[in-house]
Amino acid sequence: MTDDPERNRFSARLGRAAKVGTNLSGAALQFGANRVFGGGDEKLAGALAAALGNTKGPLMKVAQMVSTIPDFLPPEYAKELAQLQAHAPAMGWPFVKRRMRAELGPDWQSKFGSFEKEAAHAASLGQVHKATTLNGEPIACKLQYPDMSSAVESDVNQLGTLLGLFKRMDGSIDPTEMVGEITDRLREELDYERERKAMRLYGQMLAEKDFVTVPKPFDDLSSGRLLSMSWMDGKPLHQFEDAPQDTRNQIAEMLFWTWWHPMNRYGVIHGDPHLGNYQITGDGSGINLLDFGCIRIFPASFVDGVVKLREAIRKDDLDGCMEAYEIWGFKGLTRELGEVLNVWANFIYGPILDDRVRPIADGVSPGEYGRKEAFQVRKLLKERGPVTIPAEFVFMDRAAIGLGAAYLRLGAELNYCRLFEESIEGFSADALAQRQAEVLADVGLSAS
Secondary structure (H helix, E strand, O other): OOOOOOOOOHHHHHHHHHHHHHHHHHHHHHHHHHHHHOOHHHHHHHHHHHHHHHHOHHHHHHHHHHHOOOOOOOHHHHHHHHOOOOOOOOOOHHHHHHHHHHHHOOOHHHHOOEEOOOOOEEOOOEEEEEEEOOOOOEEEEEEEOOOHHHHHHHHHHHHHHHHHHHHHHOOOEEOHHHHHHHHHHHHHHOOHHHHHHHHHHHHHHOOOOOOEEOOOEOHHHOOOOEEEEEOOOOEEHHHHOOOOHHHHHHHHHHHHHHHHHHHHHHOEEEOOOOHHHEEEEOOOOEEEEOOOOOEEEOOHHHHHHHHHHHHHHHOOOHHHHHHHHHHHOOOOOOHHHHHHHHHHHHHHHHHHHOOOOEOOOOOOOHHHOOHHHHHHHHHHHHHHOOEEOOOOHHHHHHHHHHHHHHHHHHOOOEOHHHHHHHHOOOOOHHHHHHHHHHHHHHHOOOOO
């Protein structure tokens, strides 16, 4: 994206930096006041959430991302940041016409059968308009807001302030690599050409799962900041929370395969666990998978580490666990730190170790899934750490937690152990690497 004319617009970046810097400086002052006069982390968490909520756009999206990673933030901060809303007022018709003209040319309207002036959905980075092709096929046109690349670059620079706050308020985890990983994924979310390829990638990887529908991109109606795709109709997941148990179990099993099949066969995950990215079709017989801006492609060795860690935990083999953590990119681990990481690993792996039909967790609300265990790990790391979380770990952790929260909402009861074993049947890192290379080449997507 180095040739992006919007990426380094000085005026846009300067204005953005001033606004974000002022907001975060206020939170930093609140931090200092808390330390001098008392007041507790709850007040600082509120100040930080207010500061980020005022910025809108990319940095607020980062805050929402980190709020869903249990081991990144203490509970009071995660709770506040999780309440931030990604929705922004839609841009008006004059903006839409200018952007569409810039992306598809002055005759852009002649390329559509119809194009609705009012946005069907508006979020932090762009908005969606419903339209039809010339042959009447309904499509969704995702249009990026102006100066988003400049905003991202400015906000990336301001993340130093945010990172400083995180380090000072806890210290058990060094989140430097985590923030870098989130930043990389955020930049990718602005690259609609990459998202178009990722959409096609998921269409191929999930082709054998006939219960999953992936939108079809329309290349001739797309560009780097405009993505046109099939319009998808379905019901939100929460509408099935009171469905019969068999229906809820069926939906949960479909979710399992939608996430784990691409991971264990191709080393690819859908890194955004937002429940709005899953639509349920029929009476619970199918899933529409949406939003391919946050896709993480792993080396085969990483997935090998996932499989090896499960086996090591089953055998209570700390040396095997340490080997898996090293494969994942944890550096300089002592056995004491390995034992701390095992507290978290036993929680995440628990359902796929337990060979019985069971809920994903007992007595836990979706918003609190993983919080208690993360708090215990942080407490231990304060005594024995800190530890640097490797970049590749971030979105797998985030997606796994998001998937677990969906299972909790559904009250699903499945044998997750048997499902996982089926998903890794005949697993080979070499075979995965070969499959991954072939499917990425087919869609023109790079692994890095």
